[in-house]
Amino acid sequence: MTDAERKFWSRARNRGFFGLKFVRQEPIGPYFADFACRELRLVVEIDGSQHMSSARDRVRDAFLESSGYRVVRFWNNDVLTNIEGVFEALQKTVGELAPHPDRSSSDSDLSPQAGRGD
Template identity: 55%
Template sequence: MKKTTDRLRSFARAMRRAPTEAEQRLWGALRNRRLDRLKFRRQTPVGPYIADFVCMEAKLIVELDGSQHAGSGSDRTRDAELEARGFRVLRFWNDDVMRDLDATCATILAFARDRSLRQERR
């Protein structure tokens, strides 16, 4: 178990060192409590997965997806397992972040503040 945890942490560190352009852009808006004083972490292990961004206070995980995630069954399985751990998973396409960062942040804030909101599966 310790080996698995160490391997996951090491992989998360490597992912933090090589973010995608969309991850960099969103992190600029989320870091240092810039979004309504909410604390976000990036590339953080949550169970057996690494979440792109997580707000523990709101139990909200934000994932950024490229085209390889279109219709991904493994994403649905992953989301279900994270939801079973008490998290809500909010997914955005990388293009959404690049085209309209303000709308992306407004959606994240709405979901962080209203725990009854759910994203429809795409």
């Protein structure tokens, strides 16, 4: 894993983000997702600048989306320097997807620590 992937994983693992189960290197068809939440069919990619305007990534994302996954990408630098902003953006994406079964309709706390029982 890259430093950025390690930093993301340290927050997302063990249901550390809103009680959602993320896995690493999830095989989906011919591809591997950096991180995936199977429950929400959400793929999180942490990329370096070599992925900017990548035709391969567009093909890959189209395949993943046609397989029912939502793909979100974050730059390595953003994860390393603004992890809170990354998780805020991810919180918005999660809010757009199917509700988590453990979340009551009045629960608006989607903080990275929510659902951990801390």
